[in-house]
Amino acid sequence: MRAEGLEVRRIRPEDWPDLRELRLEALEDTPHAYGETLATGRAHPDQEWQFRARRGAVGGDSFQLLAVRDAALVGTAATFLIEPEVALLVGVYLTPAERGAGLVELLVDGVAGWARVQGARVLRLQVHEAGGRARAAYARLGFVDTGQRVPYALDPTAEELVLERVL
Secondary structure (H helix, E strand, O other): OEEOOEEEEEOOHHHHHHHHHHHHHHHHHOHHHOOOOHHHHHHOOHHHHHHHHHHHHOOOOEEEEEEEEOOEEEEEEEEEEEEOOEEEEEEEEEOHHHOOOOHHHHHHHHHHHHHHHOOOOEEEEEEEOOOHHHHHHHHHOOOEEEEEEEEEOOEEEEEEEEEEEEO
């Protein structure tokens, strides 16, 4: 997908250095949105970032999209098959300059399409209770609150809401 200097495409193994930088930006920008800290992300060796890029790039049970504008990564979303008919949406991030312009829809719809082709009937995600902006965006994308809550991995006194979208 291309529009006005923007390309949305599947990650490639050689994207790992840029993926690392985008993920570290995400961890710094929105620390409660992910299941790892900025310090943990910075401590990962290159092999971890290479694995993450390869995992989303080649077959298997995961798929990752990147949004690239003028050769710079500006967004990402990934999904994993976690049950025969359920895919988990993870790692959604847009750089601040790209928010509010419809890019999140392109990324989420893209990974949802992949999940549907794999046989998933539901796309599920977990969002931190303090993530009001994210919850609003997911509601616009058709995700509904299941009522299920899970402890937030980095702070068990906080919760994540489980949202789902029928594919």
